[in-house]
Structure formats: C-alpha cells, structure tokens
Amino acid sequence: MALGPIFRSTLRNPTGAVLIALQIALTLAIASNTFYMVKQRIDKMNRDTGVVNEELLTARVFYFGATVDQKAQADIDRKTLMDIPGVKSVSYSNSIPLGGSNNTSSLCFEQEMNDGGEENCPHSPSYYRSDVSFHETMGLKLLAGRWLNESDAIDSESISSTASRTMLLSDVLAKLYFPEESAVGKQLYLGGRPLTVVGVYERMLRPGTGGSNPDHTILAAEPQTSGYLSIRIETDRIEQVKAELEATMVGLNDQRVVSVIRTLDEVAERTYRRDKAMVVLLLGVVALLLVVTALGVAGLVSFTVANRKKQIGTRRALGASKRDILGYFMSENFAITATALLLGGFLAYALNQYLLQSYQLSRLELVYVFIAAGCLLFISQMATLLPALRASRVSPAIATRTV
Amino acid sequence: MLRMNKISKVFSTDLIETHALREFDLSVAEGEFVTVTGPSGSGKTTFLNIAGLLETFNSGEYFLDGEDVASLNDRQRSQLRNQKIGFIFQSFNLIPDLDLFDNVDVPLRYRGFSSAERKDRINHALERVGLAARAKHLPSQLSGGQQQRVAIARALAGEPRFLLADEPTGNLDSLMARQVMELLEEINSEGTTIVMVTHDPDLARRSQRNIQIIDGQVSDQQMFAQAV
C-alpha cells in the first residue's frame, strides 16, 4: 500500500498522531540518556579492583588498652591466623580498596610543592601503607621492578604521610608520570618526602568509590599494627573464618575491638550501594516509561480503529484484504514512530547537553540512542499490532449498515 | 414568535463556498404549527439549526420572541435555547447511558431548578407521554416510538414556548409515526409553537402552514385549514 494516502489522512486529523509522536520522542530522549547512565554505573561497579575480591576477608582492629604492645600483638595475630586452614596471607594496612578510610597526598616531581603547581604535582593518589606481604594478600600483579621487601620497611606512627623511602606505583600512575620511560628507579615526592619507585603493579583501586581517578594508587612498606586487617583465604573457607574471626582475635587480646568484619565483596556492595540503587531506580523508571508508552500507543490506536470502523469496512467492501488493513495501521504507526524517533534523537541530544552542563555526566554515545530507538520502534509496533489485528477483522458488512 | 429577515449562511472550506441559506425570510406566529419541506441539501436543517440557536448566521436578522439573537453570546444563547426552545430529532438523540428520568432531567439541570421541582416536572412530562412507569429504563430497552416519546417528554419538561422537530417520525413505522404526530398536535393545541421539518407530504398537510425550501430560500408557502 502506498504511504501517501496514509500520511494525508493522518495529517488531516493530526492530534492523535502528534500526541503519540510527542510521547515517543520524549521517551526516546529519556530512555537513551537513562540507558547510558545505567551503563556507566554498571561499568563502575564491575570494574576490576586489581585484587582477589573473592578470597579477601577484612576487618577493622581498634585498640583501647593503653599498655598493649601492638607490634608484638600484630606478629602473634599473623602467626595465629596463618595457622588456620585455608589462610594464605595476612596483612595490616591503613586502608583497603573500596574501604572507608583513605589517605591521599600530592605526588610531585620536585620537593618544593609551591613551584609549578599543577605541573609539578599533577595528581593526588591514595597511598597504601602496609607490611611487605600486602601485595600477596591483595593478589596484585607486578608489571615492572620488584615488590617491597624487609629492607624497604620503615616503622612510623605518622598519620599525615608515609615515612617510607621506597614505593610502588600503579601502572596508570607510572605512565602518567613517566610516559616515555620506565618509572622504576625514578624519584618522586609524596607530601614533600622523596620516594624512589622500585616497581609498578597493574592495578589496585582506591578506597571508597574512587572518584574520577580510581586507579591512582601508591604502595609503601610501612607495617601497621591496627587499622585494617586483611586476610586472604581460599574462597570456600572464607565464611567459616569470618564467623570465628572476632572471637579468635579478641581471644588473643581483649584490649581491642574487632569490628566491620566483611568480605571484600561485601565491602564492595556497601561502597556501590548508591550506584546500585541508582541503577535499580533508573531502570525502574525506564521500564514504567516504556509500559506507559506502550499502553498509550495501544490506547490511541484502538481509538483510531474504533473511529474508522466504517471506513475500514468500506475499504474491505471495496476489495482491501485483511493484510492490507493490518499493513495500513502498521505502516501508519511505523511512519509516526520513525518521525518521532528522529525528533527524539534531537531531544536526547539536548537532554544530554543539559545533563553535561548541570551534572558531571559524560557525553551520550550514539549507540545508546539507537538501542533505545530500536526498543521503542519494537514496542510501538507491538502495541499497534493488537488493535490493528482487531481492525483487520472488521467485517466488510459494516459498510452497508447505517446505524 | 420567530422572525427571520434576509438570513444568509455560508459554509466555506478551503475549496468551495456553499450557500446553505440565502436571504432567507420567514415569520412564525405564536401558537402556529409550521412544517418545512424541501429536497435534501436545500437548507432545511441549516434553517432548523439557526432557528434553534445551534448555529450562527453570516448576515440578516433573527428575532426570537422579540429578542435579537445576533448580539447574544454563547451563554445567553444557551440560556435562551434552554428556556424557550425544545428539540426533537429524527434519531431521538437520547443519551444512551442515562435512564429515562435522567434523560428528561438534562435540560432541567441547565435551567437550575430545585431538585423537587425537577422531579415534579420529569414525572409530569413522562406521564404525559405515557412512560412514567418506565422512568428507570434505559433508552435501549424501549421501542423507537417510545424513545421518541421520551425525547418529546424531554423537550416538554422545561415548558418551552417553541418546539423544533427535525423529521421526528423519519425513523418510525407508520403506526408509531401517527402516535407521535398526534402527540405533537396535542401539544400545539395547548399553545406551543411548533416548527417541524419533514418530507412526508401527508404530515405536512396536517399542519397549519407548510413552507418549502429550495436552494436556501423559501420557494412556496401553503396554508391549510386547521385540522381539529
């Protein structure tokens, strides 16, 4: 069937078509931006932590006894925990990936921080301070140089920076500071102190949600005696160790509180709770939006069918087949939807521009507009199918009836 | 009761202009029963719609009960229609979702009567057409003749001085048509002015005067002796 007459009859009474088109266009604008936001959140939640999540159990250890020799106790803890079947490695550190506590400092080329500003100190990585087995506990991958060893380890009670003289950089950071050459052997200044890069590891996420540069991290050997306790355990033993950890630890020394005992997966879940909530809410609203749009299209097409019953009957009497009638409504809807999607594409772009300006969202990738447009075209055609089938079943005899 | 001077009505679309009425003159006296005949497309319905204040006209004058209606706004026209005019249609035009009582109630509601007075009038009007017992029925449960009698009851409930009927018997068989016609004559004999469009020459002959409209103008008038 030619599209000409369809367009003409639609144009003659455009209100219904305009409303459907407007609704589809708005839906496309909203859905494509939402899909994109969802995609970004999911990417964030699924990003590689760089550590062996499924094998890690973490806890916070807080001493209150004034007379405890924490260093000696840490050694006892380590020894006792290592004896538990399935435990591979134990470390105390100032923070853990995705965890709550975070130390950051400016990493500079020159000691004098005021010189050059951004150029001298381009980034502020999070720094991990721990014993020399931390990389093993976390399961990091070495890309260049060597791991930290006992000769790097420095005892310090500093809370403002690391006292260490050596460090490892994450790969991302190493490439940012030394794009042309290997970072190993180079010297940088962290909070005014000189540190020599002895190695580069692939990745270890920052604590917390990571902000905009989640891979900017540094590792220094500075054994801790409290703070975060991390235990690497064979995955199938992890729950058992978790259940007994508090009793074990307090049994060894009751002058401390062992709390927030969580697997790293649980830590991640809490850290990403807002993102997950946002994903669920965004998808919920989009799902409702698509349902409403489908019902709206179906409702209006039904109405059009009911209104044109006589016309349909006349066409049937004049020789149009059921297929022709079905095709008529389907192609009418196709034409309206396609026009709407074109308009919606521009709206999607405009909405994205607004979001770009008002919030820290990135530019919409075109593929999400196409995905959303594809969904909508499908939904709109499906919503038309039922009333259109009903239309095709209209009896030609209706044409001859007067009332 | 009704006086039209040089009324013209033009329907324009993008392509053509149709003159439905041209310099149409007509007077109807109080208490008269006038029938209007003419071929289809001659302007009968347009005349009726203008007479009933459902449509406006392009030029000329129209006095209804001495009042110049050209200067009235929609609200005033609606009020006038409500108070002075009753309508009867070929297809009855009862509201299908309302029972008989509520159908007759419609014009009274817009009149602003108290609920007691409305009830009174509705019962009275339904009694008058012999359908009081079926007040709670829906129009679809009645025969065509009964439906038309309800429509007449509805037209009468507000006690209009002027009844406009558009082929009221067109959809009825001859027996029912005669009953309806007798009812209209009875109403007329009580003093209500009636203008009725019809194409049945027998019915036309039963009225006091028949006017024939051709091509938007009165082409012929015939007076008949009062048939009592």
Add this chain to the structure above:
Amino acid sequence: MLVYYSKLAWRHILQTPVLSLLIVMAIALGIGASMTMISYYKAMAHNPAEDRSESLFAVQLAAYGNDMEEWGGRPDGLPIQLTHQDVKNLREAELSFPRSGMHQFMTVVTSQREGVAPTNDYAGRFVDRDFFNMFDVTFLYGEPWSTQVDKEGEKHAVISKSLSEWIFGEADSVGKTFVMIDGEMLFTVVGVYEDFNPQPAYYDLSTSNFPSDGPGVFLPYSMVDTLDQFPMGNISGWFPEEINTHEDLRKSEYVWQVFWVKLDNEEQREQYRNFLKAYSEEQHSLGRFQNPNPRGDIKDVATWLEYNEVINEDNKVMVGLSLLFLLVCLVNAVGLLLAKFLRKMNEAGIRRALGASKRQIFSQYLVEVGMLGLLGGLLGLVLAAFGLWAVRELYETDIARLDPTLFAGALALSLFASLLTGILPALRVCNSNPSLFLKAQ
C-alpha cells in the same frame, strides 16, 4: 451543578473502564514516581534546625598560606573545617555569644553488664556546653556540664539514652561513672539525652551527612588537649606536615574541627563578621593566613546545607527524570482523554441542543478529568509509598518517608496536572459544532 457533573463523570468513568483505568494508571505512575523522588529529595533537603536555622552560624577561615588564592574546593575558596589553633582562639575570644567547637572521635566503651564485650559502636564527640542548647539536644536526666568545666576540663560526659542503657542497663545514670577510651579512664555521667540524630547531621557535615546513628557520648571540648583522641573524619592540609602525635596535629595547620556560633540578630552578626576580619588580619600579621585575602565567613544552617551539597547529584537527576516521566504520562493521558471524550461528542451535542452552554460542557468534562486526576493522585500516593519503601531498602536509609505535607501536595499536583491535560480534550468537545452530531447516526 458540581454535584451533577460529578455524578455524570463518575457514571462515564464506569462506562469506559479500560480507558479510564489507563488514564488513572498513567497519572498514578507519573505522580507515584515523582512523589517518591520528591519525598526523598525533600527528606535530604530538610533543614533540621527549623526556627534556629537563621541564628546558628558555621564559622570558616581562610587558614592557609603560600599565596594560595583558594583552598578546600568550595566556590568561595574557604575550607569547611578549621584548625585546632583557630577553634581554640575562637572559643576563648572575649565575646559572649553561645558557641561550640567540635570534632568526632572513635572510642571504646565498656559495659557494666555481665558478659557484654566492649564496643566501638558509639561515636564520641567533643563539644562545648552551649552545643546542647544550640542544637536542641533534649535532656532526659541531668544537665550539661558547667561553664567551669568548659574552661578547665573535667572527665564529665553527657551520654545518649541508648548508651546509658547499654552501659548501665538503665536510662538514668546521672552521677555514675563508666570506663572509656583506654580501658581504664573513668568518666562521670552528668546528663542523659534522648537519642540525637538530626538528618542531615547539620552540626558537622565534614564526616557523614546522613549517619545511621548519632553521637553516643559528648565530652567537654576543653578535654581535647588532654585526652589526645585522633579525629574520626577528614583531616586536610594545604602543605605537608609530619604528624606523629596528637600534639603535632593540634599545633599543625591541618583542618579537622568545626566551630558554630549563635548570633540572634544582624547587629550581632555584623559584630562577629568584624571580629573574624580583625582575627584574620591579626593571624596574617602573626605569619599565618599568608594569602592575598585573609578572611573569615559565617553561614547560617540553610546556607551551610546548600554550601556542603548535602543533596547529591543522583537525587537531583532522579527528581528531574521522574518529572520528565510525569510529563510523558501526562502526554499519554491527553491522548487517552481525547479518545475518551471524542466518543462523547454526540452526547455533548445533545446537551448543547438542550441548553447547555459551552462553558457548562467544558466544566462537565473538566470535572471528569479532575476526578480521574484525584483517583490517579490517590493511587499515585500508594505507589509512592511503595516507591519510598524501595528507596529505603535500596539506600538502607530511614529518612525517605511520605511526608504529610506532600500528601496534600501530591493530590494538588495530580489535580493540577490532570486539569492541565484535560483542557485540550475538553475544549475539543465543547467547541465542536453540536449540529453535526445531532442529525443522523
């Protein structure tokens, strides 16, 4: 006439149940989604200080040097926290306004009940005695420590009812002592307060904005120097300093505390602004605050909440999205209403012939739309209750609740929105030429 219109509307709604249900659902979904997000947003935007909002002021100082123009990442270049030195100076200034310095710390409390292990579940906070009045802490037993304690320090504590019950097994523990901090130190309870956790925690936005628990124990700020408790919260510095002991931190230029002052009128505010100006200049001349514009500022609670961006971006995006969703639902409703009403063109024509004016027909249909809107609004509220339940589950927060003022707001919004959507369809009906529908069918 309104009663008549309502009767007709109700009858018509029942006659076209599917279409009516679709319209009600469209409005309900739109209202439900937007009310959910707006309620959550409103809960976050809540100003818990209420009528005290305009007299409580957070104090900020440009306590940084090295010719930096700004520091702290805020638009006006002022950090939201203060150094210990500055808080000490502000507390000791010769001014008579109620004020309090504060910072949070993690502590371990020992219970006196059998078999209960020590816990660090109860956060501690150093404050001055004015804090309790300024931030409306309700005392159940006892009272704040004395002004003398504010000056000289004493191991006095004001604890929450929950903590009192946890330690002593009873709510009234005034006069009793308990062990805290190092497993030995004894503190005397001078007051017990009704659990205090305003949301957002406006008194200190440098840690968590919506903590699940409020402070469990308040200690006199005058004890900060002697108890050596490191803060639980942010410590920020603009140049590297070696911090090994608590004393190092106290003497450093690191910011880690908060200071509030109560100023009841403009005169007092002006006086305090002048004081801060003089103080900044004095510090500048002493070699601190070495920046081009040594200055201070005070911000009332409402300003402070906004300044600290208590409402996060996600919530704003969700409110915007839900309003767009409402818009789509309304466009949808317009289409469906049009379909619903066009079926009634004939009836409208008859009514016109029987004396209804355009305005009356318009009103009749608008009443119907309004009824659909109200039904949609009511159903929308049910959906919003469900939506807020989902939000509470998802965010594990308790603050997202259906606010009674929003209840009326939701109904008003749905009524307004539906009337707006109903205008076009109702106009279509009342403006159609009645004679077209009367002739034949």
